Amino acid sequence: MLELVGAHLSNAEIAARLFISVRTVESHVSSLLRKLEVPDRRALARRAPEPVAAGPARPAPVLPAPLTSFVGRARERAELAGMLGSHRQVTAVGPGGVGKTRLALAVAADVAGEFPDGVWFVDLVPVTDAGLVAAAVAGALGLGEQPGRDMAEALAAALADRHALLVLDNCEQVADGVALFLERLLAACPRVTVLATSRARLMVPFERVHPVPPLSLADDGGSDAVALFLERAAAFGRPLDPPPAQIAEICARLDGMALAIELAAARYPTLGLDGITAALSHPLRMLTGGSRADDRHRSVRAALDWSHALLEPADRALLRQVSVFAAPFTVAAAAEVAGAEEGVVAEGLARLAEQSLLVVTATPHGTEYRALETIRQYATERLTEAGELDGVRARHLRWCLARAAALAEEGHDWRARFDLVADDLRAALRWSAEQPEQRTDAYHLARHLAELTFVRTLIGESQQRYEQAAALAGDPGSAASALRHAAAVAGCRMRGDDMYRLRRAAADAARRAGDASGAARDLAALATDTYRFLGKFARKLPSEETAALVAQAQELAGEDPAAQAAVALAEAGRALNDAVGSAQGRPEDSVQETIARAERAVELTRRTGDPLAASAALDVLTGTLSWAGDAFEAAATAGRRITLLSSAPRTPAATHELIEALGEAAEAGLGTGDLPGARRWARRLADHPLLAEVGHRATNWLLVADALGGDVDQVLTGGVRFLDAWRRAGNPAGSALGPAVAAVATVHGLRDDHDAQREWETVLDRFGASPERTYGYGAVFDALLLLHRGRAPEALERTAPEPGEVWKWVTWIWLHWYVALRAEATVLAGSRDARARLAEARTITSGNPVAGAIVERSEALLDDDRERLLATAAAFDAAGCRYQSARTLVLAGGEHAITGAAALAALGLAPMAVR
Template sequence: MSSPVVSAREAEVLALLGEHRSNAEIAARLTISVRTVESHVSSLLRKLDVPDRRALSRRAAERSRPAPALPVPLTTFVGRVRERAELAAAVREHRQVTMAGPGGVGKTRLALAVAADVADEFPDGVWFADLVPVTDPGRVGAAVAAAVGVGEQLGHDVEDAVLAALADRRALLVLDNCEQVRAGAAPFLERLLTACPRVRALVTSRARLLVPFERVYAVPPLSREGGDASEAATLFVERAAAVGWTPDPMVRDRIAALCDRLDGMALAIELAAARWPTLGLDGLTAGLDDQLRILTGGSRANDRHRSVRAVLDWSHDLLDPADRALLRRVAVFVAPFTPGDAAEVAGLDAAAVADGLGRLAEQSLLAATPSATGTRYRALETVRQYGTERLADAGELTDVRDRHLAWCSAVTSDRFDEVAPDLRAALAWAAGRPERRADAHRLALSLAGLTFERTLLGEAQQRFEQAAGLAPDDASGAAALRQAAAVAGCRRIGDDVFRLHRAAADAARRAGDTAAAGRDLAVAVTAAYRFSTSFTRLPSGDEASALLTEARDLAGDADAAVALAEAAVLADAFGALQGDTGLTARETVASAERAVALAGDPLAESAALDALSGALSWTGDAFAVADAARRRLDVLAAVPATPAGTHELIDALTVAAGTALGVGALAEARRHGRRLAGHPLLAEAGHHATSWLLVADAFAGDTGAVLAGAARFRDAWERSGRPRSLTLGATAASVAMVHGLRGDEDARTDWLAIVRRADTAPQHDLGYGAICDAVVLLHRGDAEAALDRVAPEPDEVWKWVCWVWLHWYVAVRAEAAVLAGHPDASARVASARATVAGNPVASAQVERAAALLDGDVPRLLAAARAFTAAGCPYQAARTLTLAGGEHAAAGQAAFAGLGVR
């Protein structure tokens, strides 16, 4: 049967569905009615034989096949017809194909050609990752993430983010130059191919990686047989012509013989061709002969790079001494460098360096890239390795490495993106030399700060931990470990926060600072209480109690006791919230207030206010809770964007958004939510970034904003491994509520399933979930079912409603009682009125319930105006509908404008 024909208009609708647009948004974009969009969607469901709208979105993504993300070579590809066909077949048949061969044989260009040949067979993408700049095996995953365009997810390593992003993709990853980081590339590929069954890898390396999925393909030299058909000779002729000197066809056989002496190595041939204009065939042949004789019988005789080294030796010896010195000294650069950079590191005159770099580029020993900010140079990896050997032979390696280290240490933040590979290489070199330990410590701290600024959180934590290991004393080590713990907090990896603060305590104890050691232990316990949802294994109550006892024992004098007091009291307050201390709600509030009073800095005060807001929630004073959250933001307003400050600010914004929602301050909740959604640290964590904004939008009744943001939330949540927390569950329940108001039961069911995976059942059954479900049931006119959903007294479900949801719960419960004709409806309205007094939204809902109970239309209209003033258009429209008569028509029109049925 032929495929069903999709019309041009249907194709447009399908493309917008792939962007997760709502019907209203599609209608606005295409200037058609919503009803017409619905008709097109129904037609597409039928023609494409898919079950629902989400499946249509996936089909749209499949139709928009991405172009291969491959570098575009600047020169034509010559020959390799047989190898291309064999490798393409191998890629189709095997999960991982490793192209093994010596440096300079042409593995990279061949891999790019093969990847382009098979690109159409990988609809989800073809990506190229060059590992040349990677000096740390642990950074292989980060390099792949950069190539694929995957950012780090909070709570997960960057490798986990790559695996999550590619889990369902049918894609090809080209991983180039693996030999220098085999220890990192092999385990990464094993994890990738195990977790991502539809991904394949094409790898280049000088040696096989010895991983389970590997199929090794030995890349041979260029073919040198067949005279005019010689691939090696063809490459030489083409490259010589490119520099302006096309060889006479009469000497083709002699060129083939020259290429045969070069063992068919692509790099050697290209370097030789670059010398053709100045040396000619005779000079090339004579020079090559001399260099090969020098290497014969030496220690390099069995080196697999023998022929490439011969050409490099020969090219090197044709240089004048000044250019030789420049070539070996710039070999320490990993990333492209400027003439000024080269002069500083090489220790040579700037004008002479600029002139020498130009000559080296002319001879293909450096690649030059002009840009708006000036020309940058880069040595190929083989040339870099060769230059480094020459540097050692000249006895200059340590001096030049020292200058490179000093240059890296002086790099400013604005240049980080250009020179990051050099910083990492310099740190790797200095870290292995005892005499450079202090420099390595400073550079590790600098690199940690620079990577944190760019939200490279995994590396920032790694560098702070590395700095701790390189620290000149235990006090400095403890300070670096605390920074690492703060970054781990930003990443939502609670286990690391706990581990690193305990390690900081050990270091502080060794340094003789018992007060700091005790404080670190108390902070570790506090983190377990404050950020419990970010832990995979929480410490038990006994373990937490033992650590606090140890912390207090470390306070051996009055000063130490004072220093410990704020952290210990704070931990006590949070412990009470978890039920670990036996304190009453009022005693817990008092404990938290003492922690606020004892706080010695803004971050400690913010943490104490967090405890206070939690303690106050147990008393039922929602306005005091919101006020404590606002005070946190005021305290943090002037705190610099350090890891610890950023971690505290993100948590404070999260709490402030939730508590503002709890008292009906919808505009404030949305303002805090937008700050979270726009925070650069959360750019790749859309589920955390948009969570409270989506909840506030949903309870305000802004269905368009919810539908637009829900796709980002869901995609980010799934990419990050579907974590669980109260906030994420509340967000999914709020989105489900909006779909319920729109009458889209399939979408509501889909999101309710997400709620079950994103949080614990009691939270949904007894807390926010009961409220969201009751709102939908009341909207549908099923007051009995709504009343059943919120049947328990608030005291019976206090744990699940006391923080954000108390006012919403009692208001919905009062209205359901009135509409269902419950005998205690009047009493419930009176009780709710006292509880929510001061909350503009909840108060309007309670007054609407009272007006419905009395049949008072003017009071209903006043409630509608109150909802509008409070920024709650859905409830305003619902109130008009309940008022009946001419008002009902206005309410229905308002519903239509909101996309509500």
């Protein structure tokens, strides 16, 4: 672990390298920070062991291990390696079976030392959708999707400063998708090189093409084709001493095609050279005509024709039938698709494997079979010629539907089984979506795949599949349902504009279905979302547009209780939005009216029995109570929301609600001084699987809670994850991230680590000088640090504005902290109005265990009451605020100051200055 940290790998890269979770990596890094007693990840990297060999540590190439030796092609290897040294994108082009993949693997191994940040191999054979190329590459690199960014953006961020080589194999079936992906990737990653294999050029302007020729056929002892035949034939255990001229003739008739030669060599133990020669002489096995490139292709087809002709009719039929599988398959799966008994199919698969037409692999899930891509394509053509394609694909579709339905009902361990069949589900969906008679099954498969990929955290694909299901739905009501789910997934992805588009489409579909109340709910929910999730929208909706949505919803709602509740909620959200944006402050009449609207929405949604609608209403009520200044009631309401969602079904909409609710509950705990509760909710948020790859969102409030509580080790460890994920996400400057960045910067300031503090302040500066930073969290964290350094007058100046002047920016989380620290700064700075400010602060912070203890401590200092002062240390300990407890002891002076200084040192903080 330490060595990989020293190589400057991210947590995600370390997790992929060691086949462990990102959370496990974080735990190990945290342990190393403590055991080696270093302050941060940069210092930890400096403690990494020096590599044995000279030069920097290099990650091992992630290349499949060849099962047989690579024969010949010395010239091609050298040429292709040279091209990779001069060009950033090289495509090895040639017909199927010529040996492009093996050549690419050999060359990648040869040049691996030139790419210090890694070499990765990506097999694109299973990818049938051009839009999933980036997902396949991300999977090979061990990267997951990041809400708010598509896969191509996430990859570009991960590889932006890497000197690495990607090998993209079998690009031909998704050439357009590969070309688009490469244009984006290489433009964003100037040190990444790509070696692609394809049957045709990718037709991108920066591409350099290396035609892969057949194996050399020289008969002077340097024939690569003959050498390959001899080695593969000898592998079957029969002594081989044939006349070289006869082997050279066979290889020549096969045009030096590697696949054809290997298939011919596999027949040597049973047919001998004479039998092979005779089989190749059959006119039906040899196709002629066309260009030279076509000749090469047809020579492979000739070898496959010949191999196919040697099979019994039943085995030929089985080979055709299993060609529909895009991924490895079992005997049971093949039996279902073939419509035959498992015993018969098992024997047939064994014979096909013996004929080298199937690859057999022993896995923890049992024996699996796979046809090489060229053979699979050949068998699919035979299936079409036999007029069996639609029938077999229909059986494959039914098998996929059954697997998908079974997976959706399984428990926690279904994900590995999903990965095994995912490519088949996608292939079946792609075929069935184009068949009018299969439209119903295609719709159901798209819905299943959308649900499975969502839980599998492939949320970009999940949204795509829900939209595809909507397009395939046989009635507008089903389409509306799918579109609502798609909108919820878009919300999880931080794609507010997609939420808007999909909700509007759902409303339109509901209208076509004659469901006026459903359309009303969609329009009202859309208006509410524009208020609740404002930060997720790239386009800010004008107030008149949202007002129009509410008006349309009102017209359609009729007497339906759920629609009326949705409209009431939209109106409550609009009222809160108008009140917050008002320049008139918080007139009591306006406060009461706004709260009443929100409470009415809560009651109406409660009556509907829909937990998600009720959660949305509680969210608006929580925001309203916070705006009104009732932090404790707001926190209680946020807790009710979590309880409500705990029993909700695990749908995209429920997941979206839960993620938002956990963040809101953590914020509420911080605002009321409930640090244990804030940590609990924030930890649940950080551990949510949907946020595994977006640590900056996942750990945001956990960092704030730990910083305010004085858990320095947790802040340092979480800060590493936050910064790593933030950079991989492309350095987003969302205002919601500001408190976490300021919290980590403050902790480094408390440790007197000025370099680290400046690094985090530079990140914070990228977010701009927002009012929240000026008057809210920024003032709180600045005051904390200034007071620690004994600079009370500066802390007082930093919190000079009256709370009523900056209420918009200090309500919700920061009001109690602001007021309490302001009161303490007033006392320590010797201000004449300290007594009045303490009285005001005591009233405002009443009930807050941390802020109230800060005010109590300040008054004890003013009165020089050591007994009361020391009592606050116990209060801080009980509230889970170790930093403030240690600070109290230092302020108490004498022997208590010694104990407090030791406690600060144990936390990893610098000594505190006293007035």
